[in-house]
Amino acid sequence: MELGTFDFRTGKMLMNKMNKNRQRMRYDCSNQAKGKPDLNTALPVRQTASIFKQPVTKITNHPSNKVKSDPQKAVDQPRQLFWEKKLSGLNAFDIAEELVKTMDLPKGLQGVGPGCTDETLLSAIASALHTSTMPITGQLSAAVEKNPGVWLNTSQPLCKAFMVTDEDIRKQEELVQQVRKRLEEALMADMLAHVEEIARDGDPPSEKEGGEEEGEEEEEEEEQDHDQEMENV
Numbered sequence: 001m002e003l004g005t006f007d008f009r010t011g012k013m014l015m016n017k018m019n020k021n022r023q024r025m026r027y028d029c030s031n032q033a034k035g036k037p038d039l040n041t042a043l044p045v046r047q048t049a050s051i052f053k054q055p056v057t058k059i060t061n062h063p064s065n066k067v068k069s070d071p072q073k074a075v076d077q078p079r080q081l082f083w084e085k086k087l088s089g090l091n092a093f094d095i096a097e098e099l100v101k102t103m104d105l106p107k108g109l110q111g112v113g114p115g116c117t118d119e120t121l122l123s124a125i126a127s128a129l130h131t132s133t134m135p136i137t138g139q140l141s142a143a144v145e146k147n148p149g150v151w152l153n154t155s156q157p158l159c160k161a162f163m164v165t166d167e168d169i170r171k172q173e174e175l176v177q178q179v180r181k182r183l184e185e186a187l188m189a190d191m192l193a194h195v196e197e198i199a200r201d202g203d204p205p206s207e208k209e210g211g212e213e214e215g216e217e218e219e220e221e222e223e224q225d226h227d228q229e230m231e232n233v
Helices: 015-034 071-075 083-087 118-131 166-201 207-232
Strands: none
Touching: 083 118
């Protein structure tokens, strides 16, 4: 309770002082309301009698400025730094559950970054070939060797920049031809072994004989059904 207007001698409230204090408080409140800044940055809406909102056109000094959105940013998800290390330790096994030997990388492919092994680099290149639409060039920046944590390009595998020459293409073609020749020999050997097995066990029943047996069985079933109907009659 405010005791500034109380007279302790008479024990009564001084009404004159109370009125002056009230007028002073009103004056202070009105001044505060007038000096309050408007921090609202939303565009105003035209207040009319129409039931539809009519927006207000905003005029700026640079009307040609437009917000340009890159659709590629919405498609490509950001990748973690050195994410290729997650592929380390993964091995392939054949049907006999034996470990498949990994291929040897060319001498031109050299890893970049801490703890980058040949197995990790091979998995990273294979992943980039299947998932990336960009050409695989390696890390083009020379500063990546000094500080790979800063200058590393996450869209390229962890290897130095390399160049595929005509000699590399010729060697790869020779390897493909050798593999195809070995596959052809294996298929021919399997086919000959299958023919010898059939000749050893005897000729299998022909399709014509099998069709005649099925026709005889159907005729017997029809005769049995006809006899059953005659008995019921």
